[in-house]
Amino acid sequence: MNMQKTLFEKLKTQVKIDGYFIFLWIVFSCTFIFILLSQSITYRSEMILLVIPKNERIAVVSEDIAGNLNEMVGTLFFYEKLLKDNPGIEDEWADFSKDKKKKLWNEKAKAFHRAGSTVFVVEIMDKKQAQSNFLAKQLVGSLFNLAGKYYNIKTDIDLRILEGPITKMILRGWYWIVLAGILIGAFFSWLVQLFFIFIEKLFSTKSKLKFSSIKFPKIKNTSGRKKEDLEKLIENYAEKDNVFFAPKIKKEFRKSNPPINLPIASVIEEKDVQEKEDDIHTVQQKNEIPAFKEDQIGLEQIIEEENTNKIIPEPTEDEFKKRLNQLLKGDL
Numbered sequence: 001m002n003m004q005k006t007l008f009e010k011l012k013t014q015v016k017i018d019g020y021f022i023f024l025w026i027v028f029s030c031t032f033i034f035i036l037l038s039q040s041i042t043y044r045s046e047m048i049l050l051v052i053p054k055n056e057r058i059a060v061v062s063e064d065i066a067g068n069l070n071e072m073v074g075t076l077f078f079y080e081k082l083l084k085d086n087p088g089i090e091d092e093w094a095d096f097s098k099d100k101k102k103k104l105w106n107e108k109a110k111a112f113h114r115a116g117s118t119v120f121v122v123e124i125m126d127k128k129q130a131q132s133n134f135l136a137k138q139l140v141g142s143l144f145n146l147a148g149k150y151y152n153i154k155t156d157i158d159l160r161i162l163e164g165p166i167t168k169m170i171l172r173g174w175y176w177i178v179l180a181g182i183l184i185g186a187f188f189s190w191l192v193q194l195f196f197i198f199i200e201k202l203f204s205t206k207s208k209l210k211f212s213s214i215k216f217p218k219i220k221n222t223s224g225r226k227k228e229d230l231e232k233l234i235e236n237y238a239e240k241d242n243v244f245f246a247p248k249i250k251k252e253f254r255k256s257n258p259p260i261n262l263p264i265a266s267v268i269e270e271k272d273v274q275e276k277e278d279d280i281h282t283v284q285q286k287n288e289i290p291a292f293k294e295d296q297i298g299l300e301q302i303i304e305e306e307n308t309n310k311i312i313p314e315p316t317e318d319e320f321k322k323r324l325n326q327l328l329k330g331d332l
């Protein structure tokens with residue numbers, strides 16, 4: 001748990017307000033403002049009705065009749081009659097109690113009577129503009145039918161629509177919606193950046209090449225013998241068995257061997273082979289490379305094959321005499 005908290009705190013510190021963050025902030029803010037506004041917008045449809053008295057007796061009480069019709073709109077009885085007269089209207093609050101249903105209906109539909117007149121206004125609200133217009137018309141129709149049950153439409157009163165339906169868009173507290181959208185957009189932008197940083201650290205596939213570095217022992221400079229210690233270090237390193245510093249063995253052979261019929265030929269060849277073996281043995285001792293018998297046998301075989309494969313030309317009579325005289329004199 002502590003490790004997760006530590007990782008989360010480290011990731012939080014890596015989130016920076018850069019161009020990418022501001023871009024996400026703007027996008028998320030506009031998106032959430034649009035969503036919140038669309039959910040907060042309501043449409044109000046209004047219709048103005050007029051009560052016309054048809055005789056003097058009704059004219060005296062016509063204002064009271066308008067007030068009575070105004071009060072009818074807010075009753076639960078009128079809401080149920082509206083649903084009964086219009087089967088296409090769905091009961092939004094079918095599962096609610098009667099008290100709750102009446103309260104919600106009074107918030108949805110309202111009627112206002114203008115004092116001193118027989119005019120009253122009917123309003124109804126809905127999330128959709130078309131539905132608001134439709135409900136306003138159906139409400140007035142149901143009100144006319146209900147008024148006919150209590151008053152004589154032919155002899156007492158007449159109801160007329162003066163205006164409507166007029167639909168208006170209602171948006172309350174839009175500044176709070178904008179502020180909430182900006183804050184939510186900033187929060188989601190921060191979450192997106194945090195998510196991508198976490199994914200990058202979790203699934204990072206970058207390969208790191210690691211080379212083994214040569215480590216030399218540290219030379220202490222406290223004794224003042226830095227130069228001597230460095231020389232000693234170089235000498236110790238040079239004394240190690242390292243074949244890279246071994247000199248290459250150069251093969252040297254005579255251009256031509258003496259004739260086979262001379263008795264000195266085999267002696268010279270054995271002497272040359274012995275000198276080569278001594279040189280090889282000396283080099284191996286200097287570089288502390290052990291000489292193995294198998295390598296010596298292989299070298300002797302190679303030398304013998306080279307000597308046998310070479311074609312030795314037969315000397316002429318003059319060359320034979322010349323070499324014989326040199327041999328007798330001891331020049332060779």
